[in-house]
Amino acid sequence: MTDRLVLVINCGSSSLKFALLGEADRTPVLSGLAERLGTAEGVLNWKAGDIREQVLIADGTHRSAMAELLPLITRFAQQPLAAVGHRIVHGGEHFTGASVIDDEVIQAIKDSSTLAPLHNPAQLTGINEAMRVFEDIPHIAIFDTAFHQSMPPHAYRYALPEYLYTEHSVRRYGFHGTSHRYVSRQASLLMGMEPGHGAWLTAHLGNGCSTCAVLDGRSLDTSMGLTPLEGLVMGTRSGDVDPNLHSHLARNLGWDLERIDNMLNRESGLLGLSGLSNDMRTLVAARADGHAGASLAIDVFCYRLARSLAGLAVALPRLDGLIFTGGIGENSPLVRELTVRHLALFGLAIDPAANATPPGNPARQIQAEHSPAILVIPTDEERQIAEECLALLDFTATQSAEQEA
Numbered sequence: 001m002t003d004r005l006v007l008v009i010n011c012g013s014s015s016l017k018f019a020l021l022g023e024a025d026r027t028p029v030l031s032g033l034a035e036r037l038g039t040a041e042g043v044l045n046w047k048a049g050d051i052r053e054q055v056l057i058a059d060g061t062h063r064s065a066m067a068e069l070l071p072l073i074t075r076f077a078q079q080p081l082a083a084v085g086h087r088i089v090h091g092g093e094h095f096t097g098a099s100v101i102d103d104e105v106i107q108a109i110k111d112s113s114t115l116a117p118l119h120n121p122a123q124l125t126g127i128n129e130a131m132r133v134f135e136d137i138p139h140i141a142i143f144d145t146a147f148h149q150s151m152p153p154h155a156y157r158y159a160l161p162e163y164l165y166t167e168h169s170v171r172r173y174g175f176h177g178t179s180h181r182y183v184s185r186q187a188s189l190l191m192g193m194e195p196g197h198g199a200w201l202t203a204h205l206g207n208g209c210s211t212c213a214v215l216d217g218r219s220l221d222t223s224m225g226l227t228p229l230e231g232l233v234m235g236t237r238s239g240d241v242d243p244n245l246h247s248h249l250a251r252n253l254g255w256d257l258e259r260i261d262n263m264l265n266r267e268s269g270l271l272g273l274s275g276l277s278n279d280m281r282t283l284v285a286a287r288a289d290g291h292a293g294a295s296l297a298i299d300v301f302c303y304r305l306a307r308s309l310a311g312l313a314v315a316l317p318r319l320d321g322l323i324f325t326g327g328i329g330e331n332s333p334l335v336r337e338l339t340v341r342h343l344a345l346f347g348l349a350i351d352p353a354a355n356a357t358p359p360g361n362p363a364r365q366i367q368a369e370h371s372p373a374i375l376v377i378p379t380d381e382e383r384q385i386a387e388e389c390l391a392l393l394d395f396t397a398t399q400s401a402e403q404e405a
Ligand code: ADP
Pocket: 205, 206, 207, 208, 235, 278, 279, 280, 281, 282, 284, 326, 327, 328, 331, 332
């Protein structure tokens, strides 16, 4: 089989992240990040094998950044691209899986923009610019929300008046779907089960954090909701607070919506609690030096995480394993240890030696004897996106072959 190539693009309002992946390669052929777009200091850093380079994006536009990719792809790709995969944050209720991008899909992404006003418009820019540069190649959208479209109504509905759902799409959507899907599948492989099978609790802990209950490759519930603010304590996001907090702050402190929104999304979480940093590495080091704020932030983070996992457990008929992933989940033995300590009721316990992070940080089991499985699985959202693109291409090829037959 030829090793098909997929270019994966993740476009933010001021950034453009990309990776060129071969079907059979474990590491990307080429990857990079353009940052500070929208300013005069736009810059693109890329690497391919041992080669690393920086290119200035003089006019700081997404268009120029995307144009820089073309000669790079031509230089490092051994064959034409099979697809360009676009990570899209919000697909509303329109999408349950990967979709080839056409006018209808673009319109649906636009329609979902009220639900992700910061992300979807930037990602549409990425699609437009990529389609100009990489013509005549299928462009495929992969939605963070799609994996969670399998949630039942009792998990995705808020106890709010029905018209807010039917007329204004107010419901729980969930995010990080690509990562939850990837690590739960990897867990089934690691445990020698049928690929994609099993009953898992997953904790994706990066700058954004969410948990998910996955049964046989389907999300049954997750901690994020209408927006990625719901649920866990995150780097700068509060996670769950009393829904009356808004009115309390407005009435008593005279804060307007923008100020409250900013505080909950950018000044809270680990940063707000610690008064020090949103970065878990910094907090772990500060805790060891006796910093009380850092210590409290980590304690609240782990307790709330355990509480979320315990809550999601009701969605599953049994537990085949608890999975940690994301920068914190993969790299912090302390967070894993403190979190699992709160889950003794489930018989979960960690083996301290296995919990220490080994060189190369491979996927592995870290539970103590007699405990249900506890797994550390490095996530790979780009790989998952590439695989979903190729699976969709294979599916459409089979369908058209059947129609011709
Ligand atoms: P993003 O959500 O932006 O992709 P990552 O998944 O890279 O973020 O996770 C970033 C988080 O992982 C940061 O809080 C960082 O401090 C944390 N992290 C990375 N390495 C370690 C480590 N060795 N110990 C504790 N936390 C770590």
